[in-house]
Amino acid sequence: MKNDMTAIVRxxxxxxxxxxxxxxxxxxxxxxxxxxxxxxxxxxGTIKKMxxxxxxxxxxxxxxxxxxxxxxxxxxGMSPNYLxxxxxxxxxxxxxxxxxxxxxPLKNGDKGGSFQSAQRPNGEVLGMTPPISEK
Amino acid sequence: MxxxxxxxxxxxxxxxxxxxxAIAQTTVRKAPTAADWAALAxxxxxxxxxxxxxxxxxxxxxxxxxxAAPADAAAGGRGDAAxxxxxxxxPAGGGRAGRGGGGPSLTPAYAAKAQARVAxxxxxxxxxxxxxxxxxxxxxxxxxxxxxxxxxxxTIVIEAYTQxxxxxxxxxxxxxxxxxxxxxxxxxxWEDDTLVVETVGLAQVPRGLTFPYSDKMKIVERFRxxxxxxxxxxxxxxDPEAFTAPYSMGTRNLARHRTWTIxxxxxxxxxxxxxxxxGNAGTKLSNPLSSAK
Numbered sequence: 001m002k003n004d005m006t007a008i009v010r011x012x013x014x015x016x017x018x019x020x021x022x023x024x025x026x027x028x029x030x031x032x033x034x035x036x037x038x039x040x041x042x043x044x045g046t047i048k049k050m051x052x053x054x055x056x057x058x059x060x061x062x063x064x065x066x067x068x069x070x071x072x073x074x075x076x077g078m079s080p081n082y083l084x085x086x087x088x089x090x091x092x093x094x095x096x097x098x099x100x101x102x103x104x105p106l107k108n109g110d111k112g113g114s115f116q117s118a119q120r121p122n123g124e125v126l127g128m129t130p131p132i133s134e135k
Numbered sequence: 136m137x138x139x140x141x142x143x144x145x146x147x148x149x150x151x152x153x154x155x156x157a158i159a160q161t162t163v164r165k166a167p168t169a170a171d172w173a174a175l176a177x178x179x180x181x182x183x184x185x186x187x188x189x190x191x192x193x194x195x196x197x198x199x200x201x202x203a204a205p206a207d208a209a210a211g212g213r214g215d216a217a218x219x220x221x222x223x224x225x226p227a228g229g230g231r232a233g234r235g236g237g238g239p240s241l242t243p244a245y246a247a248k249a250q251a252r253v254a255x256x257x258x259x260x261x262x263x264x265x266x267x268x269x270x271x272x273x274x275x276x277x278x279x280x281x282x283x284x285x286x287x288x289x290t291i292v293i294e295a296y297t298q299x300x301x302x303x304x305x306x307x308x309x310x311x312x313x314x315x316x317x318x319x320x321x322x323x324x325w326e327d328d329t330l331v332v333e334t335v336g337l338a339q340v341p342r343g344l345t346f347p348y349s350d351k352m353k354i355v356e357r358f359r360x361x362x363x364x365x366x367x368x369x370x371x372x373x374d375p376e377a378f379t380a381p382y383s384m385g386t387r388n389l390a391r392h393r394t395w396t397i398x399x400x401x402x403x404x405x406x407x408x409x410x411x412x413x414g415n416a417g418t419k420l421s422n423p424l425s426s427a428k
Contacts, residue, residue, distance in 0.1 A: 053404045076418070111420065112420045
């Protein structure tokens, strides 16, 4: 039941962030020009580490490639300061969690990107109000 | 003995006469009295943790708490263009209510500087190395700020980049030849229920305004409560050398969150951005387990 409620709260967070769309708040700590913000990719894997750090959280996830070789991907998310005020904690994503993560990939082809949303095997969606624009 | 005393006094008098102008301007802080604290209690209460919200009216709470754009709109619409200096004339700090856009009307010399910026845009460097923006963009961050009021001073503790603004309300004048600083030097005075903050001495900050300005620029901010937990800050830039008229930068609406506290923000903690040899920002993915937490 608690998990259900948590999922509802998180879905609501995501929904609110989408509804609030079209308005820009200024100045994340960097430009998003390294990411292909028009592109989108989904990976599914196991959380290797969660960096609950400023200026951004980093989700490190082990993903098996087409040859079955496990590779570590790094997904940049909003800061802990921002997320804690919106229902997240440093334990929302834990080592060993299985997640499908949708993100904007790095333009240079490195195994990384900018977080858009994530989904657990039970369907719970994790919304993180998406990246804020630079300037 | 008397002779020695005369020499000592003579030396003291001579050294006082040589006190540089900068020191002569120094305002000595007096210990606040009970009357000073009582006077403070009669002023509008700006204290507490505030977050910049969406435009329109007195800063609706719900909107303020989730003031961010979806990734696509945010990055595609604003990020790259502004980071590359593509929107000369628009203030860094984002679109807020009441902003006309287009930037200030520039004098011919500064219009030429604006053109030069378009032709030779700034690179990403400063945006990637955790350097904070200056005034007024620091007042428009996606993190809250706490306002403190003490006799003779208003202090703004800004969560983003862990910055502080010091606004002196003890009647001291603005400096006539200020050092250029990210947040300049600020004094404030009250006009009825409005705190009017004047700031001079603004450096040419790398992540600052996207239009050119001179060292004569003054920023005027008018702080006013518009409801129990809503505050507006109206910002105007005046630059007799660079602008042909005062430039209204619009109104920021802030919501007070009475349950919030200011959190730690150390940008260097796990900053993975770097600058390549062309000055463009990249993201470092190596050493994923090396961060502090």
